[in-house]
Each structure stands twice: as structure tokens, then as C-alpha cells.
Amino acid sequence: MKKIVVAGFKGRMGSTAAKMVLDNEDFDLVGVYDPRATETSLAGDATFNNVDVPVFTEREAILSVKPEIWIDFTVPEAAVKNTKFALEHDISPVVGTTGFTDNDVKQLQAIAKKRQVGGLIAPNFGLSAVLMMQFAKQAAKYFPDVEIIEMHHDNKLDAPSGTALKTAEMMQKERGDKPQGNPDKTESLPGARGANYHGMRIHSVRLPGLIAHQQVQFGAVGEGLTIRQDTYDRASFMTGVALACRKVTDHHELFDGLEYLL
Template identity: 65%
Template sequence: MIKIVVAGFKGKMGLTATKMVIENEKFELVGVLDPMATEANLNELPEFVQLDIPVFHQKEELVKQVKPDVWIDFTIPKVAYQHTLFAVENGIRPVVGTTGFTESQVAGLITQTKEQQLGGLIAPNFAIGAILMMQFAAKAAEYFPDVEIMELHHDQKLDAPSGTAIKTAEMIAEVRGYHQQGNPAEKELIKGARGADFEGMKIHSVRLPGLVAHQQVQFGSAGEGLTIRHDSYDRASFMTGVALGCEKVMELDQLVYGLENLL
């Protein structure tokens, strides 16, 4: 039985992850964390009245009272790195879906987990279909170097571009390298009209209510085009990947970045 805590349990992704852990016979939920929570126990919430699981408001208090194997984090970018570092320092394997980590932060965490021989996972996207979408896009870039990425998310998402879009762009860039696209004399009449630039390709972010998580990778070539798209219509689509991550980090001896490393 893998003992798990969920940080950010009152958010939409955190709540979905909490329910997944409770329903999975391989897991035991030993605590949840949210500094803004008013509850002391999950059973104070209508959907969890039959449970007896402590709610923690400070991470330091959590590690004094419970000994989890895995730390699931669906919080916000400004605290996710501190949470992940804290988990590693306390010998807890992180499974992180919060985005916004810098390259140096990820590199530092990998180095530290190697030293501790502690497994961990940071994944910009936990949907299996999204992982396949990124892999297919990287393969297509061998033949279609001209590409733009459009990612669409709900209007409460804090970071742009999404971690998935950045990861996709990185994977494409590994294949095609830097490639300047479009007319070199192009001029934006409104700043930002052409989106963010990554190694010559453009990334466009859409934020609207009603959306969950969607990404389209649009390739163009002489006389033809190719579109690779993934849609998550419900946050339950991420839970297969989260559960897989919780199991696999128990076998790893360092942190990895990207769910594709576990498939």
C-alpha cells in the first residue's frame, strides 16, 4: 500500500486527485494539505463524511504527524517548487502536476534526487493522449519543420504558455533545431498578435471559461497541412497518469521530467 498526501486538495485538480487516491485499492490517503482550508478533517466536507483523514495547513506540521511515500502536488506555480523541494528533503517522492518550474529548478531537483536515490516526477500533462500528441508532434517535425502551437485552457489557469505547450515546443526543437518561420518583414500591428516565440515557432495561449485543457499542433508545408490535437474534456482524464506516476516513482532512483519517461 502506497501512502500518499495531496497538496492543493481544494483545487479542481487536487480534489480529483484526492478522490482518485481514495478509490484506488493500491493507495492509502494519509493526509491533505491546503493553507487556506478551514477544515481539520476531510470528513467535514459533504463528499467525504465517511472518512477520517487529517487536513494540514502547514507542510512542516504534516511531516511531523504522517509519513507518506508520495506527495501529489496540484497547487500553484509560486509554491510548487518549494513544496517539491520540501518533499524531497523529507524523503517523500513528489508527483507534481503544477507547472511553472524553471529549467534550473528542475535540474537542481534532479541532481538532489540522484544524490538521495529518490524517485520523483514532474509532468506538464498527465493525460496519456497528451503524451502521445507530443510524441507524434516531435515525429512529424522531422518532415514538417514549420509549425505553430495553440493551447487552450480554462480562464483560471495562471501560467501561459502551458507546461504542455512548452514541453511540446522543446521536443519539436530537439528534432528540427532553430528554424525561423514566416516572412522576415512581418510586422505586428498589435504587440503579441503572433504569439510567443520559441526557437522560431509560435505558441498561442487561449483562456476561456468552459475549456479544460486542449492543444493543437499545426504543421504546414507546400500544398498540405497536418494537425495533431488533443482534448481533455474532464479532469478525470489526467488521473490514469497520476496513478501511474505514484506507482512508478516508487521504483525510480531520481526525479524525471515528463510522463513519457514512464511509458
């Protein structure tokens, strides 16, 4: 059984991840982490079926349960420190927190390479989202004029989403830099055309009732192509998280994207 700790267990994604670990016979939830927690165990929490799993408020204390995998659904500034801590103690991180900078990822990958520890940072663990990004990358070779519309719940901290940025990065490698629209026309309302990423536009929608949705819309003379992905339940992400937990320890580097483990 793989010994796993979950950071950010009080959040919606973190609690879902902790329950996923408990539900899998080949996983062992040896601890959960949140520096703001006041409880010392999950034994009194019906959300987690009152299991007697220790709650940690300090990273160093987690080493006492000797975890092999660190699942992280926290916030960017905490996740970077958590991932660095995990790698430096030979714990494989599986990170779903978005907001990492390119420099953050490079520094963490250097640590993983030095320590020979496998890990994963993924903007999205939904298999349909990973396929959507792959399809969009292929389509960008033939339809360089494209815009991204990403839609999330109104409590999401970052905009655009990590998935939208990853999609844009993947398409940019195929299409290059290409300004879109009439450069002589100005916006009558600033921001109306969305964020500009190497010429393509990204639009972020934040509304209650949404979870995670993305539409990649391509246009050409006389035709168009739309690739859309919808997440209706956070449980859908857990297939990818479980897959990552089973595979990361077989590797000796930190991957940036779930597609590298598929």
C-alpha cells in the same frame, strides 16, 4: 498500500486527485495539505465522502503520517518548495503543477539524485496529451514549420501552458531554430503572431467552458498535418497520476515528463 498525501486539495485538480486516491484500493490517503485550510479533517466534507483524513497546514506536520508519495497540484512558487521538502524527506513527489523553470527542475533533480528518491514533474498527466507530444516530436523531423495553439479555461494562471512549452521544447530538439514567416512583415497589432519560441509560434487561448486542448499544426508545400488533443474532463488526468504513483518509488531520480514512466 502506498501512503499518499495530496497538496492543493481545495483546487479542482487537487480535489480530483484526492478522490482518485480514495477510490484506489492500493492507495491510502494519509493526509491533505493547504496552508490556508481552516478545517482539521475531511470528516465533514461531503466532497470526499466525509472520510476521516487529517488536513495539514504546515509541511513539517505531514511527516507524522509518514507518506511515501506527495501529489502536488498547487501553484509554481509553492510547488517548488513542496517538491524540495518532499525530496529532502525521502518522499516521492508526483507534481502536476506547471510553471517550473529549467533551473528549478535541475536543482530538484540534483536533490533527488543525492537522496536517491524517485519522483516526477509532468506538465500533463493525460495519456492522450503525452502521445500528442510524442507524435509532434516525430513529425517535426519532417515538417519543421509548425505552430502551437493551446486552449484552456479562463482561470489558468500561466500562459503558454506547460504542455505547450514541453511540446515546443521536444520539437525544437528535432527541428532546431527556424524562423517562420516573412521577417520583413511587421504586426499591425503587437502579439498577433503569438509568442516566439526558437522561431515557432505559440498561441494561448483562455475562455470559459474550456478545460485543456492543444493543436499542433504543421505546414509544408502542398500539404499540412494537424495533431490535436482534447481534455473534456479532469478525471482523464488521473490515469496518469495513478500510474506515476505506482511507479515513481521504483526509481531513484526525478523525471521531467510522464513519458519516462510509460
